[in-house]
Amino acid sequence: MKAVLLAAGMATRLRPLTDDLPKCLLPVAGKPILRRAMDTLLACGIDEFALVTGFLEQKIRDAVGGWYPGLRVAWFTNPDYATTQNGPSLLAARPALDGRAFLMLDADIVFERGVIEAVLHAPWPNCLALRRARDLGEEEIKVELDGRGRVRRIDKPVPVAVAAGESIGIERFSAAASRVLFATLHERVVGRGLGNEWYEKSFEQMIERGEAEIHVVDVTASYCAEIDTPEDLAVADRVVRERECGAEHAP
Numbered sequence: 241m242k243a244v245l246l247a248a249g250m251a252t253r254l255r256p257l258t259d260d261l262p263k264c265l266l267p268v269a270g271k272p273i274l275r276r277a278m279d280t281l282l283a284c285g286i287d288e289f290a291l292v293t294g295f296l297e298q299k300i301r302d303a304v305g306g307w308y309p310g311l312r313v314a315w316f317t318n319p320d321y322a323t324t325q326n327g328p329s330l331l332a333a334r335p336a337l338d339g340r341a342f343l344m345l346d347a348d349i350v351f352e353r354g355v356i357e358a359v360l361h362a363p364w365p366n367c368l369a370l371r372r373a374r375d376l377g378e379e380e381i382k383v384e385l386d387g388r389g390r391v392r393r394i395d396k397p398v399p400v401a402v403a404a405g406e407s408i409g410i411e412r413f414s415a416a417a418s419r420v421l422f423a424t425l426h427e428r429v430v431g432r433g434l435g436n437e438w439y440e441k442s443f444e445q446m447i448e449r450g451e452a453e454i455h456v457v458d459v460t461a462s463y464c465a466e467i468d469t470p471e472d473l474a475v476a477d478r479v480v481r482e483r484e485c486g487a488e489h490a491p
Contacts, residue, residue, distance in 0.1 A: 241288075241412075243286045243342065244289070244330070244342055245274070245291050246347055247263075247274065247291060247292060247293050248317075248326070248332075249295060249329075250295045251468075254473070257473070260296070261296070264277075268467075268473070269484060273347070277347065277351070278308070284353065290316065291316070291347075292332050294319070294322075294329070314333075316335075328429050329439075331422065331429050338418055341413065341415045342412070342413060343356075344410070344411045348468070349466050349467070350465050350467060351408070351464040355459045358457050359412050359457050360412065362455070364454075368391070368407050368456055369410040369456075369457050370407060370458055371406045371464060372405035376403060379468070381394060382396065382406060383456060385404045390456075391447060394407055394440045394443055405456075417452045424442040428442055428445070
């Protein structure tokens with residue numbers, strides 16, 4: 241299976257840390273976020289990647305090339321990264337993913353191996369990682385489920401009262417669903433000019449039209465955090481250092 245990582249954004253909320261460095265290259269416990277993600281994916285048996293870049297993209301290409309000489313990586317660019325959201329970024333990777341099963345990740349997530357293993361081994365062909373919580377705010381992508389545990393709605397405006405938790409930005413799609421997803425993204429981004437929306441709106445359209453079912457995988461037991469602010473970065477750095485130190489001293 242191929243993994244696609246979306247790393248095009250400017251991360252303005254992390255300035256000045258991201259003035260000259262893409263967010264995914266910021267270190268957490270001494271290792272860049274993107275390298276942590278790719279190391280974990282490789283450890284889980286994924287060895288083929290697609291990366292979508294934009295802001296300071298050459299720095300990301302140089303870093304990945306230095307870390308993993310010879311690794312199969314398909315590179316794509318969202319040229320409108322400064323004025324669009326991640327829907328166009330995912331659409332940019334269509335040549336490598338349309339009609340193929342794939343794992344998708346936002347490149348600003350710090351996570352444990354258990355998160356990826358849970359998503360890869362889930363019994364459903366289409367699924368997303370869910371952190372069950374009630375401490376959700378306006379910025380989290382919240383998930384509402386139907387009576388059978390499938391995604392009904394996935395969006396920031398989903399009321400906390402009906403939300404099962406937060407989508408953390410890690411999804412798996414079957415080959416069949418990928419065809420529908422990219423057709424939907426093209427319809428919305430190119431056909432309707434909706435470049436300034438999240439890819440989750442395409443998920444919702446697929447669900448509403450009965451074109452795909454998306455289940456959730458509960459990964460609450462494993463550490464996972466999206467890095468959006470300096471505070472997020474500081475907390476992740478502390479937590480990961482504590483966990484890695486604890487693992488080193490475990491009997």
